[in-house]
Amino acid sequence: MAGLFISFEGPDGAGKTTAIKSIVSKIEAIDSRKVVVTREPGGSKIAEEIRQIILDPQHTEMDDWTEALLYAASRRQHLTEVIKPALAADQIVLCDRYVDSSVAYQGGGRQLGTQAVAQLNDFAIQGVYPDLTLYFDLPVAVGLQRVRKIGAGFDRLEGEKLAFHERVHAAYLQLVAANPQRIKSVNAAQKPDQVAAQCFSIIQQYLVK
Ligand SMILES: Nc1ncnc2c1ncn2[C@@H]1O[C@H](COP(=O)(O)OP(=O)(O)OP(=O)(O)O)[C@@H](O)[C@H]1O
Numbered sequence: 134m135a136g137l138f139i140s141f142e143g144p145d146g147a148g149k150t151t152a153i154k155s156i157v158s159k160i161e162a163i164d165s166r167k168v169v170v171t172r173e174p175g176g177s178k179i180a181e182e183i184r185q186i187i188l189d190p191q192h193t194e195m196d197d198w199t200e201a202l203l204y205a206a207s208r209r210q211h212l213t214e215v216i217k218p219a220l221a222a223d224q225i226v227l228c229d230r231y232v233d234s235s236v237a238y239q240g241g242g243r244q245l246g247t248q249a250v251a252q253l254n255d256f257a258i259q260g261v262y263p264d265l266t267l268y269f270d271l272p273v274a275v276g277l278q279r280v281r282k283i284g285a286g287f288d289r290l291e292g293e294k295l296a297f298h299e300r301v302h303a304a305y306l307q308l309v310a311a312n313p314q315r316i317k318s319v320n321a322a323q324k325p326d327q328v329a330a331q332c333f334s335i336i337q338q339y340l341v342k
């Protein structure tokens with residue numbers, strides 16, 4: 134498949150969305166391909182509807198495997214409707230979270246097992262992995278503090294206890310160590326413009342000038 138697929142990963146409040154916004158124009162300045170910004174869970178009508186179900190803080194009774202399956206279903210729909218067509222059209226896809234989030238949050242955080250959740254997602258993604266994944270490295274408590282400051286309240290996942298988020302963090306670090314070719318760490322504790330600059334210096338190596 135042509136195109137360039139980049140995912141952004143990390144704990145809640147790590148600054149992924151903020152960085153993606155400022156990276157788009159930097160990419161467009163040197164690569165003529167169309168840049169598509171999207172996110173998971175979500176990114177298409179059906180996938181966004183699944184997102185609402187998953188993140189609703191009132192859905193306290195949701196079974197952990199149901200949660201994992203819903204993330205995978207949302208991913209499958211998004212991949213089919215948005216990511217694959219964009220890559221086939223030789224576009225650049227910047228995706229705020231993708232399959233590594235499921236491995237870290239459901240595999241690690243929910244303790245369903247990182248291998249089991251990766252296998253579940255194999256059905257959804259059929260081998261479509263990002264060319265590059267930027268991992269936003271930040272202590273869990275700092276990210277949650279940033280989210281708290283926004284004042285919009287926590288969604289169902291953000292509202293989990295600290296131990297859950299620490300397990301997510303540990304699973305991410307394992308993913309980073311196991312996939313050095315694909316996943317590159319970014320220091321997300323820097324100022325927003327420094328974070329964006331570090332992301333872009335990595336992405337630049339994948340662009341067509
Ligand atoms: N480098 C930074 N330093 C301090 N604050 C930041 C930084 N980057 C983003 N923020 C702020 O932290 C909050 C969360 O940022 P953002 O939404 O970009 O994170 P995110 O990784 O997309 O979070 P989530 O995964 O929870 O959606 C926002 O209020 C944003 O303004």
Ligand SMILES: Cc1cn([C@H]2C[C@H](O)[C@@H](COP(=O)(O)O)O2)c(=O)[nH]c1=O
Pocket residue numbers: 145172173174204230231232234235236238239290291
């Ligand atoms: C894709 C994906 C996401 N999550 C979690 C991570 C976050 O807590 C929320 C999504 O909210 P965001 O503000 O858009 O980052 O969902 C997950 O647990 N598993 C996944 O596969």
